[in-house]
Amino acid sequence: MISSRATAVAHPNLALIKYWGKRDSERVLPYTGSLSLTLDVFPTRTSVRLDPSLSQDSFSLNDAEVEGGALERVRAFLDLVRERAGQRTHARVVSQNSVPTGAGLASSASGFAALATAASAAYGLPTDTASLSRLARRGSGSACRSIIEDLAVWHPGVGHDEEADATSFAEKVPGPRLAMVIAVVSAAQKSVSSRIAMKQTAETSPFFDGWVSSTTKDLEDMQSALAAEDYTRVGELTESNALRMHAAINGNRPVIRYLSPTSVALFDAAGQLRGEGLEVYATADAGPNVAVLCREADLEQTRAAFAVRFPELELIAARSGPGAYLTEDA
Ligand code: DP6
Numbered sequence: 001m002i003s004s005r006a007t008a009v010a011h012p013n014l015a016l017i018k019y020w021g022k023r024d025s026e027r028v029l030p031y032t033g034s035l036s037l038t039l040d041v042f043p044t045r046t047s048v049r050l051d052p053s054l055s056q057d058s059f060s061l062n063d064a065e066v067e068g069g070a071l072e073r074v075r076a077f078l079d080l081v082r083e084r085a086g087q088r089t090h091a092r093v094v095s096q097n098s099v100p101t102g103a104g105l106a107s108s109a110s111g112f113a114a115l116a117t118a119a120s121a122a123y124g125l126p127t128d129t130a131s132l133s134r135l136a137r138r139g140s141g142s143a144c145r146s147i148i149e150d151l152a153v154w155h156p157g158v159g160h161d162e163e164a165d166a167t168s169f170a171e172k173v174p175g176p177r178l179a180m181v182i183a184v185v186s187a188a189q190k191s192v193s194s195r196i197a198m199k200q201t202a203e204t205s206p207f208f209d210g211w212v213s214s215t216t217k218d219l220e221d222m223q224s225a226l227a228a229e230d231y232t233r234v235g236e237l238t239e240s241n242a243l244r245m246h247a248a249i250n251g252n253r254p255v256i257r258y259l260s261p262t263s264v265a266l267f268d269a270a271g272q273l274r275g276e277g278l279e280v281y282a283t284a285d286a287g288p289n290v291a292v293l294c295r296e297a298d299l300e301q302t303r304a305a306f307a308v309r310f311p312e313l314e315l316i317a318a319r320s321g322p323g324a325y326l327t328e329d330a
Contacts, residue, residue, distance in 0.1 A: 004049065004050040004089075004122060005047065005048065005049040005050065005122055005329060006047065006048055006117075006118045006119075006120075006121035006122040006326060006329075007045065007046065007047040007048075007118055007326065007327050007328065007329045008045070008046055008047075008113075008114045008115075008117035008118035008121070008324055008325065008326050008327065009043050009044070009045050009046075009114060009324065009325055009327050010043065010044055010046075010109075010110045010111075010113035010114035010117065010143075010146045010147070010323075010324035010325075011038055011039050011040060011041070011042065011043050011044075011110050011113075011146060011321040011322065011324075012038075012039050012041070012042050012099055012107065012109050012110045012146060013036040013037060013038040013039060013109055013110075013142065013145045013146045013152065014036055014037055014039060014180060014182075014283065014285070014291050015034050015035065015036040015142065015145075015283070015285070016035050016036060016037060016222060016234065016237070016238040016241070016283065016293070017033070017034050017035040017036075017215060017218050017219045017222050017237065017238075017241050018034055018215070018241055018242060018245045018285075019032070019034035019141050019142055019154065020194075020198050020201060020211065020215075020245050020248065020249075021198050021201060021202045021208065021211070021212065022141070022198065022199070022202070023156075024160070024161075024164065025199070027138070027161070027164065027165045027168075028137050028138050028139075028140075028141045029156065029157050029164050029165070029168050030141060030154070030156050030168070031156065031202070031212045032156055032212055032215040032216050032219065033153060033154055033155055033156045033216070033219045034142075034145070034153075034154050034215075034219065035151065035152065035153045035154070035173070035219060035222055035223070035226075036142070036145045036151070036152055036154075037150065037151055037178055037180065037293075037320060038145065038146055038148060038149055038150060038151075038152060038320065038321045038322070038323065039180065039318040039319070039320070039321045040318055040319045040320065040321035040322070041099075041182075041316055041318045041321070042097075042098045042099035042107075042110065043098060043110065044095060044096070044097040044098070044099070044107070044110035044111050044113075044114045045095065045096045045097075045114065045327070046093060046094070046095040046096075046111070046114035046115050046117075046118050047093070047094050047095075047118055047329060048091050048092075048093055048115070048118040048119045048121075048122040048123075049091060049092045049094075049122070050087075050089045050090075050091050050122055050123070051089070051090065051091065051092055052089050054089075054090035054091070054092065055090065056075070056090055057071075057074060057075045057078050057090045057091050057092070057093060058071075058092050058093065059071050059074045059075075059093040059094075059095070060093070060094050060095065061095050061096075061097060062095075062096060062097060063096075073139070074093055074115065077112065077115060077116075077119075077138065077139045078090075078091055078093075078119060080135075080138055081119045081120070081123050081125065081135070082123065084123075084125055084135075085123040085124055085125050087123055087124075091119070091122065093115065095111065095114070095115070097110065097111060108139070108140035108142065108143060109140060109142040109143045109145065109146045110143075110146050111139075111140070111143070112136050112139030112140040112143035112146075113132075113136045113143045113144075113146035113147050113324045114324060115136075115139060116132050116135040116136035116139060116143065116147070116324070117132055117136075117147070117324040117325070117326060118326070119135075120132060120135060121326055127326070129147055129148060129171070129323065130169050130171070132147045132324065133145075133147040133148065133154075133169035133170045133171070134165070134166070134168065134169045136324075137154075137168060137169065137170075141154075142154075144168075144169055144170045145170040146323070146324060147170060147323050147324045148170050148171060148172050148323045149172065149320070149321065149322045149323040150172065150175075150320045150321075151172065151173045151174070151175045151178070151226060151320075152170040152171065152172060152173065153170060153171060153173045153219070153223065154168070154169070154170040155167060155168055155169060155170070155171070156168060173223060173226055173227075174226065174227065175226030175227070175229065175234070176226070176229045176231050176234070176295070177295065177296035177297070177320065178231075178234070178293060178294070178295065178296060178320060179293075179294055179295070179296040179298075179299040179302075179317070179318060179319045179320070180291045180292060180293055180294070180317075180318045181280075181291070181292045181294065181299070181302050181303045181306055181315055181316065181317055181318070182289060182290075182291045182292075182315070182316040182318060183266050183289060183290045183291075183292065183306060183310060183313045183314075183315055184289055184313060184314040184315075184316065185260055185262045185263055185266070185287075185288040185289050185290065185313065186260070186287070186288050186289065187314075191256075192256050192286075193286075194285070194286040197249060197252065197256050197258075197286060198286075200252045200253075200254075200256070201248050201249055201251070201252050204251070204252055204253045205248050205249070205250075205251030205252050205253075206251050207247055207248040207250075207251040208248055208251070210244075210248070211244060211245065211247075211248035214244060215241060215244070215245075218237055218240070218241045218244075221233070221237055222234065222237045222238075222241075225237060231279065231295060232279065234293075235279060235280070235281035235293055236281065238281050238283050238293050239267070239270070239281040239282055239283060239293075241283075242282070242283040242284055243267075246258065246259055246284065249286075258284070258285075258286050258287050258288060259284060259288060260288040262288065262310075262313075263284055263288045263289070263290050265310075266282055266290040266292070266306075266310070267282040267284075267290065269305075269306065269309050269310070270282040270292055273302075273305055278294075278298060278301060278302065278305060279294070279295065279298070280292050280293065280294045280298070280302050280305075281293045281294075292306065296319060296320070299317050299319065300317070302317075303315050303317045
């Protein structure tokens, strides 16, 4: 029997090989595959309750009603769910999200992973991980990876249109035990969203073609390095791929630059610590915050090393986290 109400929890993920650019915006199909670590911090908990008395979907986030673009994005996502489920009933969506929204800490990833999981259960769609990952992708590309625990590779999909839609999802890959220290340079809403900025990179950056070809190769190399548990290679590829993404973004017109002087200083500090024997590597998404990759066994030492160098920054220690899961209603 279809339950008309469901609650799900999902966590953010941080990409070691980045997703930057859609070859199909409607279906959210990327130019390249990407690979990430799902984290054990900042869970999003979302419940979806079908309500025949509603004439529109409603959405509250952290106890405040959401309006405007964010509400429209949730409604468009639920329209897709209803179309697939052959249903018309609208829903009340209630979400609690502990990540600073829009701060480049991937709140859309945990948000749409939790929404896809809860909505699939509430509307009676399949809840196997591949189906959930395909659906979450339609809300936000990186969300497809938050369905999966630990390390996840997102396949770009084969071919075009429906075939590509059916074959583009994330799945688990084996690898060493990794962790991250997230340095919160700014918790403010970012100036230009990833969605808009990645479209501009594809359309205006002369470096975009190089980004696509080199990331395709980086992903292959990363999968080999993970399979071989070659942590050094994993770290080198992580840091280099992030800087290549930012190099591609730096070619945008109008200009966008996400990394601040403090972000760059954090990358430099990672390099200095490697010179001192602590093997850490930096990465950054579409914002100034920097995530420092380390071996899980080095997490506390890594956090302490950055706390000494950057006493003014909030530092969040994160380990490998679970995939999205259904839970009891709150
Ligand atoms: C820099 O998944 O937020 O974090 O698909 O438009 O919702 P949309 O974009 P989004 O982009 C994430 C970009 C990134 C890199 C990554 O997570 O791989």
